[in-house]
Amino acid sequence: MSAHGQGFSTRAIHEGLGADPGTGAIAPPIVLSTVFERQDVGAPVPPGYSIYSRMGNPNRCSLEKALAALEGGSDAIAFSSGVAAITAVFMALAPGSRVLVPADLYMGTRLGLRALWQGRLDVVEVAMDDLAAVATELRRHPTALVWAETPSNPRLVVTDIAAVAALAHGEGALLAVDNSWASPVLQNPIALGADVVMHSTSKYISGHSDLIGGALVVAAGCPLGSRLRDVQIHGGGVPSPFDAWLARRGLMTLAVRMREHCRNARKLAAFLASHPAVAEVYYPGLETHPGHDVARRQMRDFGAMMSFRLRGGEQAARHLPDKMRLIYNTTSLGGVESLMEHRLTAEGSTSPTPPDLVRFSVGIEDVEDLQADLAQGLAAVS
Ligand SMILES: *Cc1c(COP(=O)(O)O)cnc(C)c1O
DSSP states (O other): OOTTSOOHHHHHHHTTOOSOTTTOOSSOOOOOOSBOOOSSTTOOOOTTOOSBTTTOOHHHHHHHHHHHHHHTOSEEEEESSHHHHHHHHHHHSOTTOEEEEESSOOHHHHHHHHHHHBTTBEEEEEOTTOHHHHHHHHHHSOOSEEEEESSOTTTOOOOOHHHHHHHHHHTTOEEEEEOTTTHHHHOOGGGGTOSEEEEETTTTTTOSSOOOOEEEEEOTTOTTHHHHHHHHHHHOOOOOHHHHHHHHHHHHTHHHHHHHHHHHHHHHHHHHHTOTTEEEEEOTTSTTSTTHHHHHHHOSSOOSEEEEEETTHHHHHHHHHHHOSSSEEOSOOOSSSOEEEEHHHHHOTTOOSOTTEEEEEOOSSOHHHHHHHHHHHHHHHO
16 A cells, blocks of 8 residues: 555556546557647746657656556656666766676676676676675675665575665665566565666566566665666667557556466466476475565565476476477566576576576466466476
8 A cells, every 4th residue: 555545556557647638538648749849938848748758758757657656766767678777777876886786687687787887887796695695795895786686587586675775775885676577566675675676667567578668766865866867868768658658558457467477376386396397496486485485575476487497407498498389488578478488598608597497477378278288398398
Protein backbone atom coordinates (compact mmCIF):
# COMPACT_ATOMS: atom_id res chain seq x y z
CA MET A 1 0.00 0.00 0.00
CA SER A 2 1.21 3.49 -0.78
CA ALA A 3 1.22 6.52 1.48
CA HIS A 4 -2.07 7.48 -0.17
CA GLY A 5 -3.58 4.14 0.84
CA GLN A 6 -3.86 2.88 -2.72
CA GLY A 7 -2.54 -0.50 -3.73
CA PHE A 8 -0.03 -1.39 -6.44
CA SER A 9 -2.43 -2.10 -9.29
CA THR A 10 -4.60 0.95 -8.59
CA ARG A 11 -1.55 3.15 -8.90
CA ALA A 12 -0.22 1.16 -11.87
CA ILE A 13 -3.49 1.84 -13.67
CA HIS A 14 -4.05 5.46 -12.63
CA GLU A 15 -0.81 7.17 -11.61
CA GLY A 16 0.03 10.10 -13.89
CA LEU A 17 -3.01 9.41 -16.10
CA GLY A 18 -6.64 10.50 -16.34
CA ALA A 19 -9.12 11.30 -19.09
CA ASP A 20 -7.37 13.35 -21.79
CA PRO A 21 -8.42 16.99 -21.31
CA GLY A 22 -8.60 17.60 -25.08
CA THR A 23 -10.70 14.60 -26.11
CA GLY A 24 -11.92 12.77 -23.02
CA ALA A 25 -9.96 9.70 -24.14
CA ILE A 26 -9.33 7.18 -21.33
CA ALA A 27 -6.53 5.29 -23.09
CA PRO A 28 -3.75 7.88 -23.20
CA PRO A 29 -3.04 9.28 -26.66
CA ILE A 30 0.47 8.79 -28.05
CA VAL A 31 1.87 12.29 -28.48
CA LEU A 32 4.22 12.26 -31.44
CA SER A 33 4.74 16.01 -31.72
CA THR A 34 8.38 16.96 -31.17
CA VAL A 35 7.44 20.56 -30.40
CA PHE A 36 4.93 22.12 -27.99
CA GLU A 37 3.69 25.68 -28.28
CA ARG A 38 4.71 28.18 -25.64
CA GLN A 39 1.78 29.61 -23.68
CA ASP A 40 3.08 33.13 -23.97
CA VAL A 41 6.34 34.77 -24.98
CA GLY A 42 8.95 33.54 -22.49
CA ALA A 43 6.39 31.77 -20.28
CA PRO A 44 7.38 28.29 -19.11
CA VAL A 45 5.34 25.46 -20.61
CA PRO A 46 3.63 23.02 -18.19
CA PRO A 47 5.90 20.20 -16.99
CA GLY A 48 5.89 17.23 -19.32
CA TYR A 49 5.04 19.47 -22.22
CA SER A 50 8.46 21.06 -22.67
CA ILE A 51 8.79 22.90 -25.91
CA TYR A 52 10.94 20.12 -27.41
CA SER A 53 10.21 16.43 -26.96
CA ARG A 54 13.76 15.41 -25.96
CA MET A 55 13.27 17.54 -22.83
CA GLY A 56 9.89 16.05 -21.96
CA ASN A 57 6.96 14.23 -23.53
CA PRO A 58 3.57 13.38 -22.00
CA ASN A 59 3.95 9.62 -22.58
CA ARG A 60 7.41 9.61 -21.06
CA CYS A 61 6.24 11.75 -18.12
CA SER A 62 3.36 9.45 -17.25
CA LEU A 63 5.71 6.43 -17.39
CA GLU A 64 8.18 8.21 -15.12
CA LYS A 65 5.48 9.26 -12.63
CA ALA A 66 4.13 5.73 -12.44
CA LEU A 67 7.55 4.13 -12.00
CA ALA A 68 8.52 6.60 -9.27
CA ALA A 69 5.27 5.85 -7.43
CA LEU A 70 5.51 2.07 -7.81
CA GLU A 71 9.14 1.94 -6.64
CA GLY A 72 8.65 4.47 -3.84
CA GLY A 73 11.13 6.93 -5.34
CA SER A 74 10.99 10.70 -5.61
CA ASP A 75 11.64 10.70 -9.36
CA ALA A 76 12.08 8.35 -12.30
CA ILE A 77 14.06 8.92 -15.46
CA ALA A 78 13.26 6.89 -18.58
CA PHE A 79 15.80 5.83 -21.19
CA SER A 80 15.84 4.24 -24.63
CA SER A 81 17.14 0.92 -23.22
CA GLY A 82 18.10 -0.76 -19.98
CA VAL A 83 21.78 -0.44 -20.80
CA ALA A 84 21.31 3.29 -21.53
CA ALA A 85 19.95 3.58 -17.97
CA ILE A 86 22.96 1.64 -16.62
CA THR A 87 25.35 3.83 -18.64
CA ALA A 88 23.69 6.95 -17.21
CA VAL A 89 24.55 5.84 -13.67
CA PHE A 90 28.22 5.32 -14.54
CA MET A 91 28.30 8.63 -16.48
CA ALA A 92 26.95 10.45 -13.43
CA LEU A 93 29.95 9.37 -11.30
CA ALA A 94 33.14 11.45 -11.06
CA PRO A 95 35.93 10.19 -13.36
CA GLY A 96 38.09 7.58 -11.63
CA SER A 97 35.38 6.60 -9.13
CA ARG A 98 35.57 3.16 -7.57
CA VAL A 99 32.58 0.90 -8.23
CA LEU A 100 31.83 -2.52 -6.73
CA VAL A 101 29.89 -4.89 -8.99
CA PRO A 102 28.64 -8.43 -8.31
CA ALA A 103 30.60 -11.43 -9.59
CA ASP A 104 27.35 -12.82 -11.05
CA LEU A 105 26.14 -10.01 -13.27
CA TYR A 106 23.99 -9.41 -16.34
CA MET A 107 26.38 -9.89 -19.27
CA GLY A 108 25.39 -6.58 -20.89
CA THR A 109 26.43 -4.68 -17.75
CA ARG A 110 29.74 -6.55 -17.66
CA LEU A 111 30.41 -5.94 -21.37
CA GLY A 112 29.44 -2.26 -21.09
CA LEU A 113 31.81 -1.74 -18.16
CA ARG A 114 34.59 -3.34 -20.17
CA ALA A 115 33.89 -1.53 -23.45
CA LEU A 116 33.11 1.96 -22.12
CA TRP A 117 34.53 2.40 -18.64
CA GLN A 118 37.89 0.63 -18.56
CA GLY A 119 40.45 3.27 -17.51
CA ARG A 120 37.65 5.72 -16.57
CA LEU A 121 36.21 3.96 -13.53
CA ASP A 122 37.87 1.56 -11.10
CA VAL A 123 35.55 -1.45 -11.30
CA VAL A 124 35.97 -4.23 -8.73
CA GLU A 125 34.04 -7.51 -8.70
CA VAL A 126 32.85 -8.97 -5.42
CA ALA A 127 30.56 -11.83 -4.38
CA MET A 128 27.64 -9.58 -3.41
CA ASP A 129 25.96 -12.34 -1.35
CA ASP A 130 29.06 -12.51 0.88
CA LEU A 131 28.59 -9.57 3.27
CA ALA A 132 32.04 -9.98 4.84
CA ALA A 133 33.63 -9.76 1.37
CA VAL A 134 31.57 -6.64 0.54
CA ALA A 135 32.60 -5.01 3.83
CA THR A 136 36.29 -5.82 3.21
CA GLU A 137 36.19 -4.37 -0.31
CA LEU A 138 34.42 -1.22 0.92
CA ARG A 139 37.06 -0.67 3.60
CA ARG A 140 39.97 -1.25 1.21
CA HIS A 141 39.52 2.03 -0.74
CA PRO A 142 36.97 4.87 -0.87
CA THR A 143 34.11 3.68 -3.08
CA ALA A 144 31.52 5.83 -4.86
CA LEU A 145 28.95 3.20 -5.79
CA VAL A 146 27.91 -0.37 -5.12
CA TRP A 147 26.02 -1.93 -8.03
CA ALA A 148 23.83 -4.88 -7.05
CA GLU A 149 21.60 -7.13 -9.10
CA THR A 150 19.18 -9.40 -7.27
CA PRO A 151 18.20 -12.04 -8.13
CA SER A 152 21.20 -12.04 -10.46
CA ASN A 153 21.72 -13.20 -13.99
CA PRO A 154 22.15 -16.06 -14.71
CA ARG A 155 22.67 -17.86 -11.38
CA LEU A 156 19.90 -16.21 -9.32
CA VAL A 157 22.30 -15.12 -6.58
CA VAL A 158 20.34 -13.17 -3.96
CA THR A 159 21.89 -10.02 -2.45
CA ASP A 160 20.68 -8.80 0.93
CA ILE A 161 19.74 -5.27 -0.17
CA ALA A 162 19.24 -3.80 3.32
CA ALA A 163 22.55 -5.21 4.59
CA VAL A 164 24.54 -4.04 1.54
CA ALA A 165 22.86 -0.61 1.71
CA ALA A 166 23.95 -0.25 5.35
CA LEU A 167 27.52 -1.34 4.55
CA ALA A 168 27.72 1.00 1.53
CA HIS A 169 26.30 3.99 3.40
CA GLY A 170 28.62 3.30 6.33
CA GLU A 171 31.58 3.80 3.98
CA GLY A 172 30.11 6.78 2.10
CA ALA A 173 29.09 4.82 -1.01
CA LEU A 174 25.73 4.84 -2.79
CA LEU A 175 23.80 1.68 -3.67
CA ALA A 176 22.16 1.10 -7.05
CA VAL A 177 20.09 -2.05 -7.62
CA ASP A 178 19.18 -3.62 -10.97
CA ASN A 179 15.60 -4.68 -10.18
CA SER A 180 14.71 -5.91 -13.69
CA TRP A 181 14.24 -9.56 -12.69
CA ALA A 182 12.04 -8.97 -9.65
CA SER A 183 10.04 -6.03 -11.03
CA PRO A 184 8.52 -3.43 -8.68
CA VAL A 185 5.73 -5.89 -7.84
CA LEU A 186 8.05 -8.28 -6.02
CA GLN A 187 10.80 -6.06 -4.63
CA ASN A 188 11.26 -2.36 -3.83
CA PRO A 189 14.97 -1.69 -3.17
CA ILE A 190 14.47 1.97 -2.14
CA ALA A 191 12.40 0.87 0.86
CA LEU A 192 15.37 -1.35 1.80
CA GLY A 193 17.87 1.52 1.57
CA ALA A 194 18.94 1.66 -2.09
CA ASP A 195 19.60 5.09 -3.62
CA VAL A 196 18.89 4.21 -7.25
CA VAL A 197 16.79 1.44 -8.80
CA MET A 198 17.37 0.41 -12.39
CA HIS A 199 14.91 -1.35 -14.68
CA SER A 200 15.12 -2.78 -18.13
CA THR A 201 11.52 -2.02 -19.10
CA SER A 202 12.12 -4.41 -22.02
CA LYS A 203 11.41 -7.24 -19.56
CA TYR A 204 8.49 -7.70 -17.12
CA ILE A 205 7.36 -4.07 -17.15
CA SER A 206 6.46 -4.12 -20.84
CA GLY A 207 5.87 -7.87 -20.57
CA HIS A 208 5.24 -8.75 -24.20
CA SER A 209 8.74 -8.81 -25.74
CA ASP A 210 7.90 -5.87 -27.98
CA LEU A 211 10.00 -2.91 -26.84
CA ILE A 212 13.48 -1.96 -25.66
CA GLY A 213 13.52 0.54 -22.79
CA GLY A 214 15.02 1.36 -19.43
CA ALA A 215 14.53 3.54 -16.39
CA LEU A 216 16.15 4.73 -13.21
CA VAL A 217 14.18 5.51 -10.07
CA VAL A 218 15.91 7.69 -7.48
CA ALA A 219 15.31 7.85 -3.74
CA ALA A 220 14.39 11.20 -2.18
CA GLY A 221 17.55 13.23 -1.61
CA CYS A 222 19.73 11.00 -3.82
CA PRO A 223 22.78 13.14 -4.68
CA LEU A 224 22.90 11.67 -8.22
CA GLY A 225 19.29 12.59 -9.07
CA SER A 226 19.83 15.80 -11.01
CA ARG A 227 22.96 14.41 -12.71
CA LEU A 228 20.94 11.45 -13.96
CA ARG A 229 18.28 13.78 -15.37
CA ASP A 230 21.10 15.72 -17.08
CA VAL A 231 22.42 12.52 -18.66
CA GLN A 232 18.92 11.77 -19.97
CA ILE A 233 18.28 15.20 -21.49
CA HIS A 234 21.78 16.18 -22.59
CA GLY A 235 22.97 12.63 -23.30
CA GLY A 236 19.80 12.22 -25.35
CA GLY A 237 19.08 8.49 -24.87
CA VAL A 238 15.34 9.05 -24.49
CA PRO A 239 12.58 6.53 -25.30
CA SER A 240 10.21 7.22 -28.18
CA PRO A 241 6.63 8.23 -27.27
CA PHE A 242 5.37 4.87 -28.54
CA ASP A 243 7.86 2.87 -26.46
CA ALA A 244 7.05 4.99 -23.40
CA TRP A 245 3.33 4.40 -24.04
CA LEU A 246 3.84 0.62 -24.37
CA ALA A 247 5.86 0.48 -21.14
CA ARG A 248 3.24 2.59 -19.36
CA ARG A 249 0.53 0.24 -20.61
CA GLY A 250 2.58 -2.78 -19.51
CA LEU A 251 2.58 -1.48 -15.93
CA MET A 252 -1.21 -1.72 -15.82
CA THR A 253 -1.18 -5.53 -15.96
CA LEU A 254 2.19 -6.09 -14.27
CA ALA A 255 0.81 -7.33 -10.94
CA VAL A 256 -1.56 -9.88 -12.49
CA ARG A 257 1.10 -11.08 -14.91
CA MET A 258 3.68 -11.46 -12.13
CA ARG A 259 1.20 -13.50 -10.07
CA GLU A 260 0.82 -16.00 -12.92
CA HIS A 261 4.55 -15.94 -13.77
CA CYS A 262 5.46 -16.75 -10.16
CA ARG A 263 2.80 -19.46 -9.80
CA ASN A 264 4.04 -21.24 -12.93
CA ALA A 265 7.69 -20.83 -11.93
CA ARG A 266 7.12 -22.33 -8.49
CA LYS A 267 5.59 -25.48 -10.00
CA LEU A 268 8.18 -25.83 -12.76
CA ALA A 269 11.12 -25.29 -10.40
CA ALA A 270 9.81 -28.14 -8.25
CA PHE A 271 9.32 -30.31 -11.34
CA LEU A 272 12.87 -29.62 -12.58
CA ALA A 273 14.40 -30.13 -9.12
CA SER A 274 12.93 -33.66 -8.95
CA HIS A 275 13.76 -34.59 -12.57
CA PRO A 276 16.54 -37.19 -12.97
CA ALA A 277 18.10 -35.35 -15.96
CA VAL A 278 18.57 -32.17 -13.93
CA ALA A 279 21.63 -31.83 -11.68
CA GLU A 280 20.78 -28.54 -9.98
CA VAL A 281 18.13 -25.80 -10.13
CA TYR A 282 18.85 -22.16 -9.29
CA TYR A 283 15.55 -20.66 -8.14
CA PRO A 284 15.27 -18.60 -4.93
CA GLY A 285 11.83 -20.06 -4.20
CA LEU A 286 13.37 -23.48 -3.52
CA GLU A 287 14.15 -23.97 0.16
CA THR A 288 17.50 -25.47 -0.81
CA HIS A 289 18.57 -22.22 -2.54
CA PRO A 290 21.27 -20.45 -0.49
CA GLY A 291 19.48 -17.10 -0.91
CA HIS A 292 16.02 -18.43 -0.01
CA ASP A 293 15.76 -16.83 3.43
CA VAL A 294 16.96 -13.41 2.25
CA ALA A 295 14.63 -13.60 -0.76
CA ARG A 296 11.70 -14.46 1.55
CA ARG A 297 12.47 -11.38 3.60
CA GLN A 298 12.94 -8.85 0.81
CA MET A 299 10.71 -10.17 -2.00
CA ARG A 300 6.93 -10.71 -2.07
CA ASP A 301 7.35 -13.77 -4.30
CA PHE A 302 10.32 -15.42 -5.98
CA GLY A 303 9.94 -14.36 -9.61
CA ALA A 304 9.85 -16.43 -12.77
CA MET A 305 13.48 -16.62 -13.81
CA MET A 306 15.47 -19.76 -13.12
CA SER A 307 18.42 -21.62 -14.46
CA PHE A 308 19.36 -25.26 -14.17
CA ARG A 309 22.29 -27.54 -14.91
CA LEU A 310 21.95 -30.84 -16.70
CA ARG A 311 23.42 -34.19 -15.72
CA GLY A 312 24.14 -34.69 -19.42
CA GLY A 313 26.56 -31.74 -19.23
CA GLU A 314 27.31 -29.17 -21.91
CA GLN A 315 26.08 -31.32 -24.80
CA ALA A 316 22.63 -31.79 -23.23
CA ALA A 317 22.43 -28.11 -22.23
CA ARG A 318 23.26 -26.94 -25.75
CA HIS A 319 20.57 -29.17 -27.26
CA LEU A 320 17.71 -28.83 -24.77
CA PRO A 321 16.41 -25.39 -25.90
CA ASP A 322 16.30 -26.73 -29.46
CA LYS A 323 14.15 -29.69 -28.42
CA MET A 324 11.42 -27.50 -26.97
CA ARG A 325 8.21 -27.32 -29.00
CA LEU A 326 6.27 -24.64 -27.13
CA ILE A 327 9.05 -22.83 -25.27
CA TYR A 328 11.06 -20.62 -27.63
CA ASN A 329 14.80 -21.08 -27.96
CA THR A 330 15.99 -17.52 -27.55
CA THR A 331 17.47 -14.97 -25.20
CA SER A 332 15.76 -12.33 -23.03
CA LEU A 333 12.98 -12.71 -20.49
CA GLY A 334 9.90 -11.27 -18.89
CA GLY A 335 7.46 -11.77 -21.75
CA VAL A 336 4.16 -13.66 -21.51
CA GLU A 337 5.73 -16.43 -23.61
CA SER A 338 8.29 -18.85 -22.14
CA LEU A 339 11.87 -18.58 -23.38
CA MET A 340 14.87 -20.83 -22.86
CA GLU A 341 18.50 -20.63 -23.88
CA HIS A 342 21.93 -22.16 -23.45
CA ARG A 343 23.28 -19.20 -21.56
CA LEU A 344 26.99 -19.57 -22.30
CA THR A 345 26.22 -19.40 -26.05
CA ALA A 346 24.50 -16.05 -25.45
CA GLU A 347 27.25 -14.70 -23.20
CA GLY A 348 30.29 -15.78 -25.22
CA SER A 349 33.57 -17.41 -24.31
CA THR A 350 34.67 -14.73 -21.79
CA SER A 351 31.68 -15.52 -19.55
CA PRO A 352 32.06 -17.31 -16.19
CA THR A 353 28.69 -19.09 -16.73
CA PRO A 354 28.97 -22.90 -16.51
CA PRO A 355 28.61 -24.65 -19.91
CA ASP A 356 25.93 -27.07 -18.64
CA LEU A 357 23.55 -24.24 -17.62
CA VAL A 358 20.21 -23.49 -19.27
CA ARG A 359 18.34 -20.27 -18.47
CA PHE A 360 14.55 -20.35 -18.41
CA SER A 361 12.13 -17.39 -18.43
CA VAL A 362 8.80 -18.89 -17.36
CA GLY A 363 5.85 -17.36 -19.19
CA ILE A 364 2.17 -17.35 -18.34
CA GLU A 365 1.03 -20.17 -20.63
CA ASP A 366 -0.91 -22.99 -18.93
CA VAL A 367 1.57 -24.67 -16.62
CA GLU A 368 0.56 -28.22 -17.64
CA ASP A 369 1.58 -27.43 -21.22
CA LEU A 370 4.91 -25.99 -20.12
CA GLN A 371 5.61 -29.01 -17.91
CA ALA A 372 4.76 -31.40 -20.75
CA ASP A 373 7.15 -29.51 -23.02
CA LEU A 374 9.94 -29.68 -20.44
CA ALA A 375 9.30 -33.40 -19.93
CA GLN A 376 9.56 -34.23 -23.64
CA GLY A 377 12.65 -32.02 -24.10
CA LEU A 378 14.46 -33.50 -21.09
CA ALA A 379 13.62 -37.03 -22.29
CA ALA A 380 15.13 -36.17 -25.69
CA VAL A 381 18.48 -35.08 -24.20
CA SER A 382 18.73 -37.72 -21.45
C1 LIG B 1 17.92 -7.09 -20.15
C2 LIG B 1 18.60 -6.65 -18.93
C3 LIG B 1 19.30 -5.44 -18.90
C4 LIG B 1 19.50 -4.56 -20.11
O1 LIG B 1 18.35 -4.04 -20.62
P1 LIG B 1 18.09 -3.69 -22.18
O2 LIG B 1 16.73 -3.16 -22.15
O3 LIG B 1 18.27 -4.98 -22.94
O4 LIG B 1 19.12 -2.69 -22.60
C5 LIG B 1 19.88 -5.07 -17.70
N1 LIG B 1 19.81 -5.84 -16.59
C6 LIG B 1 19.15 -7.01 -16.59
C7 LIG B 1 19.09 -7.81 -15.33
C8 LIG B 1 18.52 -7.46 -17.75
O5 LIG B 1 17.90 -8.66 -17.74
